[in-house]
Amino acid sequence: MEKRIIILALLIIQMVNSQTKNKTADALFDKMYYIDAAKSYELSIKNGDASKEILQRLGDAHYFNTQMQDASKWYGKLLADYSAEVPAEYYFRYAQSLQGIQNYELAKKWMKSFSEKQKTTDSRAQNFSLKTVTLEDIKKIKPQFVLENLEINSAYSDFGPMFYKDNLVYATTIDSSFLKTAKYGWNDQPYLNLQLGKVSPTQTNVTFKERFAKEITTQYHEACVAFSPDEKTIYFTRNNYNGKLKRDNKGVNNLKLYSAKAVESSNGNVRWENVKELPFNSDNYSVGQPTISKDGKRLYFVSDMPGTIGSTDIFMVDILGEDQYSNPKNLGEKINTSGREMFPFITDKALYFASDGFLGLGGLDVFESRLNDEIFDTPVNLGAPLNSSMDDFGYIVNEETNKGFVCSNRKSGKGDDDIYSFERSCTQAIKGYVFDAISNKKIPGAIVTLKNNENQELQQIVSRIDGKFEFEENINCNTPYTIEVVKENFTTSSKALLTPENSGITEVPIGLDPNLIERKEGVLKIKIGIIFFDLNKSDIRYDAAIELNKVVLLMTQYPSVVIKIESHTDSRADDQYNLELSDRRAKATRDYIISQGIAPERIESAIGYGETQLINNCSNGVPCSEAQHQMNRRSEFIITKM
Structure with a gap:
């Protein structure tokens, strides 16, 4: 779960734990070498040291490396032995790790405990306890996606897809051109580099084509890119590196956003030159995971800069001209929570992003916030099978074809993080209620009929005692229908509607006039x-x-x-x-x-x-x-x- 956050983009602001007696393990942990640190902490426990600090760091080492089975084991022991002494955040992490192994009932219990222990308002607890949307509601979301694991996936980490011309740019550790034996201590994998993949005509598969943008590649991480609408400017995430790594006053190497310009040769080859740091970068916090609005006027990204609501938030700047940007603006509490929001992708219709701060199926889930007159709607969980009990993120889509790509570290994949192609079916659920147009009282027992554009009857139901009705089958998007309502002593009413272009629920209230009206x-x-x-x-x-x-x-x-x-x-x-x-x-x-x-x-x-x-x-x-x-x-x- 956390490895790609550091690799890609954004360092999590971690709680400062007391040092343990195992100085070797602490040094490994502080360097984010979590695999080796976990082994060393487990050795301490075998030798009789099961202190609070050891259990915290051992749980974290597994949690940050998405080993949820092990994380839940050690967090469980931590809370069993020291529940009154540990910060509320460990209640949240325990609940998250339980969700990661699909123990939803126990996760719900510990999320409630997290809410009770957290003395200040925390949007994560609020989101998980919302009465309007429950975990059961998310599980009942009708599947909209068909996913296919891509040919390019390896046993290591492959993620961060982005459209480029008719191809796909993505990040992978499978082929590191610098010191191929070098491993990143966090997860014992090579450093990330960018690749170019050829997308199949059906857009269901991607095959390796060539290394992408070798001229911007360093011996450290490059990942998560975005392109200007004319594809002549690239924005990419990289370690804070300009000839050598730079670290903040805590010894952390943060991440930064860079831009480069495309220079095309006479034979059609493209080189990326004039690499520049973006002006809102800092040595003291991370900035990364860019996405560009369709008109090229806004750049969205993720950061833990001052003004962040949670661990990582989504921010936006206006692109004012050549290397000119407005001050970063936090997207606010409708989008950002006390948890992690990351991997944004903006279209002209919606903002898609991953979060663990809203109610979800476990780890990071993909959410959709529809865009109406430059205002973002309340984010909606896109449900299974797009989301799983593990981390699901990096969603990109062509809104015209409803086809795109998403990343996940679910156990059914080939390796660590895998990229999946998907096709999203577009369906609408039509529901509503029948009411007396004069008194506004709900009308039960009305016969409600759904008809197509040829006046053919598709479904017929009866309004319930509260006047409500809901057609059982999903309805096509962007399609005309007619709803006819008949009730004794009332005038028959027919209402024409055109379903929206995107999946969702269309609510249709229908008023009936008494026969005398x-x-x-x-x-x-x-x-x-x-x-x-x-x-x-x-x-x-x-x-x-x-x-x-x-x-x-x-x-x-x-x-x-x-x-x-x-x-x-x-x-x-x-x-x-x-x-x-x-x-x-x-x-x-x-x-x-x-x-x-x-x-x-x-x-x-x-x-x-x-x-x-x-x-x-x-x-x-x-x-x-x-x-x-x-x-x-x-x-x-x-x-x-x-």
């Missing part, structure tokens, strides 16, 4: 039959009362509804006479409704408009049929408040 040009009206009056009279007849009782019924069922009454005549007879007659009829209608128990204040107005609002061309002097005139003789009940 109609919507016309955005206006809500109570729908009843024609109100008949005797010639030249405004008295409420028996047949008119039957229709008006429907208005009374609806207003009784929906006590918050307020209406206004409008009465109209046809164009026959004198204009002023029609205006006065319609007004008397409107007010007679109002009085009848009030007489049936409706509060007067719920009728906003009752006004007659005569022939001033004809709905056809049957004005004065225009010959029309009786049916055409009848269309204009109407009473309308308009809902003004619900």
Whole structure:
């Protein structure tokens, strides 16, 4: 887990442990030679020294080298013997190592203990205890990815893929051109160098092509690159090295970001020249793992510089011009946690990154934060099989093809870290709820039907007691569908939708109007039959009362509804006479409704408009049929408040 953090990018700020009596092991540990240090600490335990300091460092030596079985063993003993004396961070590391061996129930217990012991607010504990998303929810995420182990993977560490032209640049320890027998003490592997791989036409495999950018290669680590959109500038991570290694005041060699320019020869070969340090590097902290926005205007990277929220955070700078950058800006608490955020990859649609500070399946998990108007959404775990109980990181994707690459040290791989190709299926889950559009109350027992663009029925379900529904099968992305909802005493509703271009959940609330409600040009009206009056009279007849009782019924069922009454005549007879007659009829209608128990204040107005609002061309002097005139003789009940 931790080896690639140092190798690639970012030194973890480790707790300062007291020195043990095993000075040889301490020296190895301080140099980050964890394999040899672990052996030496285990020898101390065999000789009877199982002190707190020995157990801490032995657990850490295995934890930093992703040996989770051994790490959980020694952390377990540490907490069994010294639980009251060790920092809360060891509770977290123990929980993480338990997740790494898929002991999720025990991990949950110790994460809770971590939360209780941590006296200050720690986002890791908060994220693991969120009630909105549980570990069970993440396990239930429908698989979106098909992974293939690549041909280029070796028994050592292969990771850090990045697109370059039609190829793939990646870091590996399999072929170190400088002192091939030299090993990195952290994990007893050769130093990392960059390679160029040929991507197969199906983008499912990569074969070795040649060493990449030999001119920027040193005898130490180079890894994790990014390219400007025109691919004429490379940004890469390297040990703090300029002829010799530089160390901070603690003796640590930090990592830095460098840039270089492509110089193309007449035969098409590219050399990378003019290597420069980026101005926000420092000898006192690490900077690395670059990614460039699609427009080339922003550079994202990982660092433990001052202002870091957790162990390592994702930062951003604006690229202002040739070798000119803004001051680094932390992406903030929505993205960064008290844990580790690293391996960012930015597209025009999302930020992808690895983290152990959010709820996950173990170690580092890959998360996606959708990008909306330059604002990052809450990160979402991408689930298995992309994520596993081990470390999963280094995710890059072509958003157009949904194909890309990801890294993992899962046990099914060829070696330490392996690179996998993947294809991401794009599916949507459609769910929602049915509600009464007037009262907003949820409607159970509605028949909800999903139809395709050809009006063919795909699925049919019934809304639950809380009005909610969810179609069982995943739905295609970027595809038109129609949802039809039918319920007795309500008007059937059909809602067209176009699913988003990316996988996720589309929530569709659907409101149903009662049968007595109609919507016309955005206006809500109570729908009843024609109100008949005797010639030249405004008295409420028996047949008119039957229709008006429907208005009374609806207003009784929906006590918050307020209406206004409008009465109209046809164009026959004198204009002023029609205006006065319609007004008397409107007010007679109002009085009848009030007489049936409706509060007067719920009728906003009752006004007659005569022939001033004809709905056809049957004005004065225009010959029309009786049916055409009848269309204009109407009473309308308009809902003004619900």
